Amino acid sequence: MPFDTGNMRILTGNANPDLARKIADHIGVSLCDAFVGHFNNGETQVMIGESIRGKDIFIIQPTSFPVNDNLMELLIMADACKRASARSITAVVPYYAYARQDRKTRGREPISAKLVANLMTTAGVTRVVTVDLHAGQIQGFFDIPVDHLAAAPVLGNYFKRQNYEDLVVVSPDLGGVTRARILADRVHAPIAIIEKRRPKPGCAEVMNLIGEVWGKTALIIDDIVDTAGSLCEGAKALKAHGAKRVLASCTHAILSAPAVERINASPIEQLVITDTIPLPPEKQSDKFVVLSLAEAIGDVIVRILSHQSVSMLFNR
Template sequence: MRVVLMSGSSHPVLGAALAEALGVEPGRCEIDRFPDGEHHVEVIEEVRGCDVYLLQSLGPPVDSHLMELLLLVDACRRRGAGRVTALVPYFAYARQDRRETGREPLGARLVADLIRASGLDRIVTLDLHSPAVEGCFNLPVEHLSAMPLLAERLRQIVTPGSVIVAPDLGAMKRAERFAALLKLPVAVVHKRRTSGSQVHVHHITGDVKGCTPILVDDMISTAGTIEAAVQALLEAGCEPQVTVVATHSLLVGPSIERLRRLPLLRLLTTDSVPRPAALPIPLETVSIASLLARAIEMLRAGLSGH
């Protein structure tokens, strides 16, 4: 089947980089809105019998980008696409993978059901907030990781005094994997979340005094967890030279101001979501275009994209 790559409106720069990596021309589609705010999607590209890949990262505005993806999938199906795969580097609602109080919805499962109902055959995503989210889908999920790409960059900047730090228990496995790749010790910050953007630290497990911390997490949203962790590390005697590593840097709400106040050497992240060209923080971005391109090539060959 002929390969067709199309991008929604959420991340056109990554879409262009992926098309270049694959050596294909981006598929043509038109996306706008009706006067009442409804999305209007039209697939111009001939996709009948084709192997279609739709790139749409679900960063802010999340619900708008999600609806756009659903309409793109349905349009491709109705035009006779042979197979439709969604490339969703950042999968929103992944933090809603369980019910804490019994009074909230299971958002990750609901979104997975909506995507399946649109007619999608398969989804490719990157560093889900929780691996358990894969279980919400009743279609094939290719769960990629940017950790090897980020670790490769870190190898060039770590020192013998570096320590990998998990800013909370949820990031522990990720920190252990980075530590194994870089042959560095691990520390863990124990926190209690008091609100959606406020965090209180209890204590730190691991020797961090005099060390240069490298905090690793899957995502940064408001940066409340990172801010609290860095403050606790400095109080514990860490060097005031902090590196933060995250696959998804949403940088919403008070995140930029919080990061500006920290002794931040660098924020190392990927281009899983777009962001302004100029930010008042030392931001370094590793592209995931080659990772996505390799996954597509592996899937085309009938192999796992991992």
């Protein structure tokens, strides 16, 4: 899609520079000359090495581990761009941290997802692009435009190419039914639902299975895999209910310890993830397949700059 790239600049922090480079390569531009590091006392240091006055800035920075360091990099980069007279500042945050703290479930709890939204806006961000928010209503925490992208087209295209027989898409909980339905529609498969309860944070118990998985290839779809406890318990339950094979997929692979060990020891044959969060060497596994969202995000950036519909990208 031809368009003038002369007025745009892409910056990246240290959260996922590989993804930023892939996005820039897809669009056909170079990354902006900038240094993002630390002073000796640990404070974040940002130096932009070229003029960005009047430019449309896109900062590629998921707020993955280390969460607070990467969040501060994003905020300080935005502030630097604002003070350098950038025309617009779009924060491309493929993984939005603190999204699971989107409401008060008991007294004296923060709503940290709203706080992060306020921080971004105060720092000078004029638009946000993100992928598969844990709670879609977080878009309403912002008073600036938010483009909420879905990984379903990329994941769906991958699974359609695999031509699995008797595929059934499984939601790991009642809250993920809409996500499962979207993927199921793309791969033309029925859905099943795992009913579970959480007796305490980080602990899940499977109670019931809604739907038919006997003799089928079950594909669990979730937005986040953190410690993988729920995922692996769900996989065991599917096997116990007669599933022939168990596959899994998620957008954001946090993979906190002991997630990799749990997945390797589980009935899950394959976990398909995206590159919203980089996968370090110590978290590699033969069961993992990583799909890149660089082209999809790059196309979104092009459409934002050329004032075209973003949602059209996700209807194909």
